Amino acid sequence: xxxxxxxxxxxxxxxxxxxxxxxxxxxxxxxxxxxxxxxxxxxxxxxxxxxxxxxxxxxxxxxxxxxxxxxxxxxxxxxxxxxxxxxxxxxxxxxxxxxxxxxxxxxxxxxxxxxxxxxxxxxxxxxxxxxxxxxxxxxxxxxxxxxxxxxxxxxxxxxxxxxxxxxxxxxxxxxxxxxxxxxxxxxxxxxxxxxxxxxxxxxxxxxxxxxxxxxxxxxxxxx
Amino acid sequence: xxxxxxxxxxxxxxxxxxxxxxxxxxxxxxxxxxxxxxxxxxxxxxxxxxxxxxxxxxxxxxxxxxxxxxxxxxxxxxxxxxxxxxxxxxxxxxxxxxxxxxxxxxxxxxxxxxxxxxxxxxxxxxxxxxxxxxxxxxxxxxxxxxxxxxxxxxxxxxxxxxxxxxxxxxxxxxxxxxxxxxxxxxxxxxxxxxxxxxxxxxxxxxxxxxxxxxxxxxxxxxxxxxxxxxxxxxxxxxxxxxxxxxxxx
Numbered sequence: 367x368x369x370x371x372x373x374x375x376x377x378x379x380x381x382x383x384x385x386x387x388x389x390x391x392x393x394x395x396x397x398x399x400x401x402x403x404x405x406x407x408x409x410x411x412x413x414x415x416x417x418x419x420x421x422x423x424x425x426x427x428x429x430x431x432x433x434x435x436x437x438x439x440x441x442x443x444x445x446x447x448x449x450x451x452x453x454x455x456x457x458x459x460x461x462x463x464x465x466x467x468x469x470x471x472x473x474x475x476x477x478x479x480x481x482x483x484x485x486x487x488x489x490x491x492x493x494x495x496x497x498x499x500x501x502x503x504x505x506x507x508x509x510x511x512x513x514x515x516x517x518x519x520x521x522x523x524x525x526x527x528x529x530x531x532x533x534x535x536x537x538x539x540x541x542x543x544x545x546x547x548x549x550x551x552x553x554x555x556x557x558x559x560x561x562x563x564x565x566x567x568x569x570x571x572x573x574x575x576x577x578x579x580x581x582x583x584x585x586x587x588x589x
Numbered sequence: 590x591x592x593x594x595x596x597x598x599x600x601x602x603x604x605x606x607x608x609x610x611x612x613x614x615x616x617x618x619x620x621x622x623x624x625x626x627x628x629x630x631x632x633x634x635x636x637x638x639x640x641x642x643x644x645x646x647x648x649x650x651x652x653x654x655x656x657x658x659x660x661x662x663x664x665x666x667x668x669x670x671x672x673x674x675x676x677x678x679x680x681x682x683x684x685x686x687x688x689x690x691x692x693x694x695x696x697x698x699x700x701x702x703x704x705x706x707x708x709x710x711x712x713x714x715x716x717x718x719x720x721x722x723x724x725x726x727x728x729x730x731x732x733x734x735x736x737x738x739x740x741x742x743x744x745x746x747x748x749x750x751x752x753x754x755x756x757x758x759x760x761x762x763x764x765x766x767x768x769x770x771x772x773x774x775x776x777x778x779x780x781x782x783x784x785x786x787x788x789x790x791x792x793x794x795x796x797x798x799x800x801x802x803x804x805x806x807x808x809x810x811x812x813x814x815x816x817x818x819x820x821x822x823x824x825x826x827x828x829x830x831x832x833x834x835x836x837x838x
Binding site: 475 | 653666668671688696705709
């Protein structure tokens with residue numbers, strides 16, 4: 367453990383889930399788990415005492431929910447990045463969390479690697495949107511002006527073609543087939559696109575593309 | 590007429606009056622009994638539906654709020670196993686995807702029991718979500734016109750949602766339609782739900798079949814407990830129409 371470790375707090379009202387999550391974080395290199403809270407009020411107290419870099423918090427909790435806690439953390443402790451944890455089909459609450467200041471969100475069945483990626487992304491001043499972000503949620507996030515600020519980059523027409531196909535959830539292999547390119551070339555383009563957009567996964571690409579009008583919501587539905 | 594004869598007629602008259610009173614009494618009490626029975630029946634159906642919806646809501650939220658995080662936690666625990674063995678890594682990744690599938694089913698079950706959208710965003714969004722999911726795969730274009738600003742209250746919304754669900758299911762299962770129109774609007778203090786499909790229609794017989802009959806009964810009960818009425822019109826080859834009128838206190 368070094369001083370450069372990213373310090374993390376977690377909050378969830380289910381002890382079993384906290385145990386699972388803390389197991390992942392305790393084993394992750396470069397991350398130090400500072401503590402656990404079972405509701406928003408406890409979380410606020412811990413944030414005040416420990417000033418963590420990152421908070422991973424559930425949405426629905428007794429006493430004080432994650433949305434209210436996030437709002438307060440983001441105002442009082444701007445150095446702390448909040449990542450929301452949600453079950454499936456909670457799109458609107460996820461939006462509430464993002465509007466309250468959360469910089470990313472994860473579905474609770476995210477894997478170990480994704481959790482660690484998200485913590486790192488948000489720590490390094492980015493946003494993180496879960497791999498399984500629904501297109502509906504991507505559109506909601508893209509529509510919201512205050513979220514996901516990013517400068518507009520120039521893309522070649524080939525890249526634009528690939529962006530559109532990524533947004534329609536095609537895999538690199540399928541895209542290669544459609545555009546008569548090799549999978550490796552498509553992978554190369556994809557990596558460059560992710561770099562230019564400063565995003566980590568397909569969800570990030572969809573949100574960026576919608577936000578900068580590279581694709582429209584209607585484009586997403588056609589296949 | 591002598592006194593004897595007069596006495597006889599008087600006696601007959603008295604007997605007739607008494608018999609009449611008795612018959613009238615029985616008739617009245619029969620009518621009263623019947624009314625009471627109908628009222629009790631209605632109350633029973635109402636209680637049944639209320640209980641049913643309450644239980645559905647409870648089970649859906651238990652699955653979503655309790656079982657979901659537990660499954661996620663199992664996945665997190667498994668993925669934390671340290672191993673370099675390819676076979677073990679494969680087992681871990683397989684177990685992880687099984688848990689994802691289980692969570693997926695949980696989501697479907699919980700949503701079928703009680704759509705989260707209905708509770709959080711109301712009837713219109715819930716219908717749009719439901720019809721969006723159902724229509725496409727069945728080759729049925731579902732058009733919804735929903736008047737803005739209707740305030741229905743949760744119970745009524747749940748009942749109307751179930752009615753629409755039933756109609757959409759029936760249309761997909763029996764109607765062979767390519768288009769279903771659903772209109773929801775208010776008119777003269779009444780909420781109107783009107784649907785029309787372009788399917789094969791039927792001659793009254795379809796709903797008397799086993800299984801389908803229960804569906805129509807369900808529509809009636811749900812309409813009845815909202816104090817409304819339902820009209821159905823179907824012509825073979827010309828589709829089926831439903832028209833619901835529900836008072837909007």
